[in-house]
Amino acid sequence: MLVLEYKAVIKKAQSTAIDEAIRTSQFVRNKVLRYWMDNRGVGKKELYQYNTQIRSEFKFVNNLNSHACQASVENVERAINRFFDNCKKKTPGKKGYPQFKKHSRSVEYKVSGWKLHPTKRRITFTDKKGIGELKLLGKWDIHQYPVELIKRVRIVRRADGCYVQFCVKSATGEYPRGELHVKLDNQQDAPLTTSVIGIDVGLEYFYSDSEGKHEENPRYLRKAEKDIKRVQRNIYKKKKGSSGRTKARGIYARKHLRVTRQRNEHAKRLARNLTLANAKVVMEDLNISGLVRNHKLAKSISDASWYNFRQWLEYFGEKFGREIIAVPPHFTSQECSNCGARVQKSLSTRTHSCPHCNHIEQRDVNAAKVILNRANGRGGQPRTNASGDVLPTSVGRKTCKSKERQ
Template sequence: MLIYEYKLDGNTAQYSAIGEAIRITQCIRNKCLRLWMDTRGINRNDLQCYCAELAKAYSFATLLNSQARQSAADRAWAAISRFYEHCRNQKPGKKGYPQFQHDCRSVEYKQTGWRLEPDGKHIIFTDGCGIGRLRLIGCRDLATCPLPQMMRVRLLKRADGYYAQVLVKAERHGEHVPTGKQTGIDLGLKAFLTDAQGNTVANPHHLRKAERKLKRLHRRLSRTQKKSANRKKARKKLAKGYLKVQRQREDFARKTANALITSHDLIAYEHLRIANLVKNRKLAKSISDAAWGRFLQWLNYYGSMHSIPVIAVEPAFTSQDCSACGARVKKSLSVRTHICPSCGVVLDRDHNAARNILEKAYRTVGQTGTGEAQAPPNASGQTASTRSGRRARAGKRAG
């Protein structure tokens, strides 16, 4: 599935109609959630049928397309099913009990309620909300895309305007040119990532750089009177500032992930529990600003698109073990240089970790048979397979 996004060009009345459709979606979603809370044994089909009852009970609900109402019920069921799944899997901590939504920003149409004009640059919404004909601003031409492949259309509100997302049923494949290179990457805060060859990518610090401007916008917002026109303007400027930071993170994550995939045949990374890492009050802002999770999502996406193995390994002792001899060298987080007393290897802490991550990935590939890879020589001139074999023999002698 591919999602094409376009900015919508319309008038004030059309934007108000989109806002009304979004509010109806929020109301239906919350009503379905209330039905689940009050009635035992409700399933997804019951929520779908409940949409028709809501249309009869509330006149404004009939304005929205019937399939768009069902999409709102699907959102409620998605939250419910996720809660059930967390309970079944005994997820530690909060299970994510479904909550009522107060800030819905999108409405989703399925196969009906809209049609695309032959030029591929205009879309018409035919339900009772009165949205009408809108111009699509974007670089992708929908006129060449077969209409049956367009599965859904989502209208969403952002700080800088309204957008349309078209879900197209298609598969994206990329031709990968083999490079003969494999690497492991260690994500960090000083440098965004360090690979097994010692190359680093600088941390962009998007939020830190925009923090001064955002603080000024926050102060300006706090000085305005509530429910005033100036407060709405200040709030919109602040939202645009955060939206810019979000887009900068997204752009950086996509470009960095794509560059890694196209230049390597195998990539290994640490399987980090980011939700647990951000509980550290001193590092939470820096970890969130780095957006490791979004980067790893794009890395796995581009890896599957190019048929490149992207392997997640456990992060245990990757910074403590020596990548040359395997000796465990205890060090605190403030120590940024790895100095091995056994073999004398001196490496940057992240560089040493990246080498260990790559070695773990080689062992994983060898066990699962997902591919063949030849481990490069490490700092001491030994391959990963030789080093692993020596560890095994040493363990037998010790036993």
């Protein structure tokens, strides 16, 4: 599934209508979830029937497109299924019991309730919420994809405005559209290479690879923290409920949004370069949610954004037909990459010195070589690809693109 995002140019009345649509979608979700909580054992059919009952009972819900209401029910269904799956798998810790939404920021339409302009980048929402026509700003040309393949349209509100997302179903091959043939798959040709690399993510460096190179950790949140705290203090200097307080909260939110985008662009750039330059990239299968429970390192780990980096690695691995492997992370920092002996060392020890073979190397580089050796020796663990409806990341098995080139 490809996601194309555009910035929407909206008027004040349209902004109010979008907020109303988002609140209605949240209302439907919470009502359906409450119905499930009060009537244990009800299934998918009963949830959709209750959604129909809500639409007939509340006029403001009926004004929202019926498919948008169904999308809210689907969100509840996914949350319930995820909870039961975690219970069956005996996932340690909290199982993710479905929670009520308090501050939703998006509303999702399916295949109805919206209409694209035939030539211009404009979209019109046709339900009774009064959103109307929105002008779209962005570099993507949505008209190169057939309308039949647009399965979802979302309106997402962020700190700096509203965005419209198109979820386009990807397919293999070409789709005839008049005289044009549109390539619908998300795979692209990449330069042939046989290079393999292992990477070890860290806090001193963003990552170190098996070739001895280090990528500096940008620490975007740490650099912006002083400015963010100053802006945050300005919020509490304003009177509650005043327009000045609302404006100060918006400035504060945009500061955090900037940091989030910096992290994302940094991870995307590095992941793209790594997958283009190497036929196989090996990394650790880290449990990020468990690592951030360490309150002394949680902020630094979140600022490094390791999980986002892995998501982009898996995405570009599928896109360019590269092999992305995740290996168990146990004792990668303790083992010697030269002889395999386990050498105990603390976090403050930054140099690996093996007493068995006298091998001396920077700690993170040694760990990266150990990670690469593990993939070459016994493989890693299959993991779900974070890019969506694509093949899972697996070890010992190349992606489809790689198979075609062999």
